[in-house]
Amino acid sequence: MHSFKDLVTGFNEQFSNRHFPEMPSSLYEPCEYFLTIGGKRIRPVLCLMGNELFDTIQPDAYKVANAVELFHNFTLVHDDMMDDASLRRGMETVHVKYNQSTALLSGDVMMIRAYEYLTGIGSGHIHKILELFNKTAREVCEGQQLDMDFEKQQQVLLNDYIQMISLKTSVLLAASLAMGAIIGGAGEGNCGHLYEFGKNLGIAFQIQDDYLDAFGDPGKFGKEVGGDIKQNKKTFLLLHALEVASDEQRKQLEQLMAENPADKIEQVLAIYRSCGVDAWANTLKTQYLNTALKHLEDIAVVSARKQPLKELADYLIQREV
Amino acid sequence: MHSFKDLVTGFNEQFSNRHFPEMPSSLYEPCEYFLTIGGKRIRPVLCLMGNELFDTIQPDAYKVANAVELFHNFTLVHDDMMDDASLRRGMETVHVKYNQSTALLSGDVMMIRAYEYLTGIGSGHIHKILELFNKTAREVCEGQQLDMDFEKQQQVLLNDYIQMISLKTSVLLAASLAMGAIIGGAGEGNCGHLYEFGKNLGIAFQIQDDYLDAFGDPGKFGKEVGGDIKQNKKTFLLLHALEVASDEQRKQLEQLMAENPADKIEQVLAIYRSCGVDAWANTLKTQYLNTALKHLEDIAVVSARKQPLKELADYLIQREV
Numbered sequence: 001m002h003s004f005k006d007l008v009t010g011f012n013e014q015f016s017n018r019h020f021p022e023m024p025s026s027l028y029e030p031c032e033y034f035l036t037i038g039g040k041r042i043r044p045v046l047c048l049m050g051n052e053l054f055d056t057i058q059p060d061a062y063k064v065a066n067a068v069e070l071f072h073n074f075t076l077v078h079d080d081m082m083d084d085a086s087l088r089r090g091m092e093t094v095h096v097k098y099n100q101s102t103a104l105l106s107g108d109v110m111m112i113r114a115y116e117y118l119t120g121i122g123s124g125h126i127h128k129i130l131e132l133f134n135k136t137a138r139e140v141c142e143g144q145q146l147d148m149d150f151e152k153q154q155q156v157l158l159n160d161y162i163q164m165i166s167l168k169t170s171v172l173l174a175a176s177l178a179m180g181a182i183i184g185g186a187g188e189g190n191c192g193h194l195y196e197f198g199k200n201l202g203i204a205f206q207i208q209d210d211y212l213d214a215f216g217d218p219g220k221f222g223k224e225v226g227g228d229i230k231q232n233k234k235t236f237l238l239l240h241a242l243e244v245a246s247d248e249q250r251k252q253l254e255q256l257m258a259e260n261p262a263d264k265i266e267q268v269l270a271i272y273r274s275c276g277v278d279a280w281a282n283t284l285k286t287q288y289l290n291t292a293l294k295h296l297e298d299i300a301v302v303s304a305r306k307q308p309l310k311e312l313a314d315y316l317i318q319r320e321v
Numbered sequence: 322m323h324s325f326k327d328l329v330t331g332f333n334e335q336f337s338n339r340h341f342p343e344m345p346s347s348l349y350e351p352c353e354y355f356l357t358i359g360g361k362r363i364r365p366v367l368c369l370m371g372n373e374l375f376d377t378i379q380p381d382a383y384k385v386a387n388a389v390e391l392f393h394n395f396t397l398v399h400d401d402m403m404d405d406a407s408l409r410r411g412m413e414t415v416h417v418k419y420n421q422s423t424a425l426l427s428g429d430v431m432m433i434r435a436y437e438y439l440t441g442i443g444s445g446h447i448h449k450i451l452e453l454f455n456k457t458a459r460e461v462c463e464g465q466q467l468d469m470d471f472e473k474q475q476q477v478l479l480n481d482y483i484q485m486i487s488l489k490t491s492v493l494l495a496a497s498l499a500m501g502a503i504i505g506g507a508g509e510g511n512c513g514h515l516y517e518f519g520k521n522l523g524i525a526f527q528i529q530d531d532y533l534d535a536f537g538d539p540g541k542f543g544k545e546v547g548g549d550i551k552q553n554k555k556t557f558l559l560l561h562a563l564e565v566a567s568d569e570q571r572k573q574l575e576q577l578m579a580e581n582p583a584d585k586i587e588q589v590l591a592i593y594r595s596c597g598v599d600a601w602a603n604t605l606k607t608q609y610l611n612t613a614l615k616h617l618e619d620i621a622v623v624s625a626r627k628q629p630l631k632e633l634a635d636y637l638i639q640r641e642v
Contacts, residue, residue, distance in 0.1 A: 024463055024466050024467055024470065026466055026467075026469075026470050027462060027463055027466040078425055078426070078429065081421075081422075081425060082421075082422040082425060082426075100402075100403075101402075101403040101469055102466070104399055104402060104403060104425065105399070105403075105462050105465060105466055107429075108399065108428075108429075108432070108462055109459055109462045109463075111429070111432060111433075112432075112455055112458045112459050112462065113459070115436055115451070115455050115458075116455045116459075118451075119448060119451040119452055119455055123444045123447075123448070126444075126447060126448070127440060127444070127447070130436070130439075130440040131440055134433055134436050134437045134440055137433045137436075138430055138433050138434070138437075141348060141426050141429055141430045141433065142345055142348055142430075144426060145345050145347055145348040145423070145426055146345055146347075148347075148422055149345065149347050
């Protein structure tokens with residue numbers, strides 16, 4: 001059994017090779033550029049971990065891992081266009097460094113490259129893998145569309161937001177694990193539990209991310225604290241605050257969002273605290289984490305094999321923040 | 322054996338059903354909209370014809386046909402964004418009717434849907450089909466990138482232009498035929514000849530398209546004659562004219578392109594005629610058509626089975642224009 005960290009190293013060793021032909025360089029150089037600016041490689045490594053839960057790691061698991069990472073990077077290139085983001089991991093995004101058309105096409109060709117890796121999978125598993133991959137890919141697009149729709153809506157229900165987050169980010173984590181398990185020969189029951197482990201862990205992680213953006217220690221968090229509040233971004237915290245706030249607090253919140261005063265972050269945080277949003281977020285996160293761990297427990301393999309996934313969950317989700 | 326026309330009807334019968342879920346409608350309605358605005362369905366029907374050349378039409382051929390048509394429409398949605406085209410088949414393009422982000426994501430999800438159809442192909446053929454589909458999909462992206470690169474370049478060699486046209490439009494026609502043949506159980510030799518038939522026919526068609534844009538009968542052509550000249554579009558005609566023109570004619574051409582006088586179309590056409598570009602284009606077209614027909618001849622099936630493809634070639638490429 002390998003730790004998450006070991007598997008990141010192993011994955012990167014083969015992933016750092018070129019994935020595209022040299023020519024036309026106007027199409028493929030932007031792809032290679034974007035793949036080299038890094039990323040945590042969580043999804044492909046989850047695929048390897050899902051595989052190793054049931055078997056020694058198979059060559060086909062690396063193909064799925066590469067496909068998942070290429071697909072993820074395709075979504076980032078296109079999402080950056082939609083959000084008009086100029087930086088990603090501290091580096092210029094593709095549409096800024098090159099141009100919109102190149103980013104559009106580079107993204108397209110990264111998705112096709114993902115399918116080229118999947119095409120290498122043996123006959124025994126290819127149909128199951130493609131079915132799950134396609135379904136997940138479509139769901140990720142649905143999540144991105146819902147995210148954009150929600151940003152334009154006045155009111156978004158918390159449950160709809162959770163569904164959107166689940167589609168936009170969690171299902172790919174879940175599917176990465178489950179595809180690894182399929183390659184490892186796991187049955188439907190075990191694959192299902194592993195999928196739910198990943199999906200619930202992903203939601204817990206997103207709740208934590210929203211929490212840290214508002215309440216995190218600026219030194220540890222690595223991003224500017226309060227960024228979401230500054231941008232009026234719909235988050236778990238804001239949606240819950242709008243649901244539980246008194247009429248007066250809700251009016252205050254809406255006024256702060258409309259007027260953007262200099263002390264907006266402090267004032268919004270004060271309302272969040274007085275509504276108990278911070279404690280609520282921690283409770284909700286713990287609920288999703290516990291659901292994830294329960295599904296991990298229910299997988300029918302010896303406990304020792306689950307250790308790396310348990311450690312990963314502990315590493316990703318801090319119990320005390 | 323069925324004619325092209327019969328197969329268009331048969332294809333459309335099943336293709337006119339919905340391809341996407343109802344929700345989220347903000348993502349899927351634009352996809353359905355774009356698919357219903359029509360199109361000649363040449364590529365999917367080529368797939369059915371490729372299949373029927375070797376066998377009765379198999380259910381898997383319809384899956385490939387649907388995938389090819391969805392992929393083609395995905396490229397149109399994204400190409401329209403890159404060209405900032407506002408109309409397609411007389412109807413609003415997706416990024417104009419909705420918005421850029423929706424067009425980006427709708428295109429993405431149409432490509433994924435194409436792969437969903439391919440995933441339904443049986444174990445016997447799925448690897449071969451995916452390999453050819455992926456390769457072709459990547460080549461189409463390369464062709465689009467080269468097309469954009471060439472528009473910015475001062476000089477483009479005719480051979481590079483032919484290579485670009487081949488990637489951008491012909492390989493998908495060729496692959497559609499060949500994938501149908503694969504489903505029909507054809508061997509590599511026959512698939513190769515059918516692929517070359519489609520590829521050369523596609524190039525002949527493009528030469529004819531460029532020719533008709535300049536020299537066509539306005540009543541028959543259906544588009545404004547001289548549109549390419551007006552836009553300084555690089556075409557077979559312009560590139561050849563620039564290669565064979567005298568220094569003085571080349572200067573004149575470049576001046577006309579820079580200054581856009583009111584009688585630009587007439588003046589450019591006069592130069593084309595005096596360089597013999599019109600006769601040259603007809604000869605080149607006939608060469609590609611004959612190469613295509615030679616490959617069709619070399620396919621090892623009885624001649625009668627080839628009749629619908631011969632008729633299609635006759636219909637697409639007029640010997641006298």
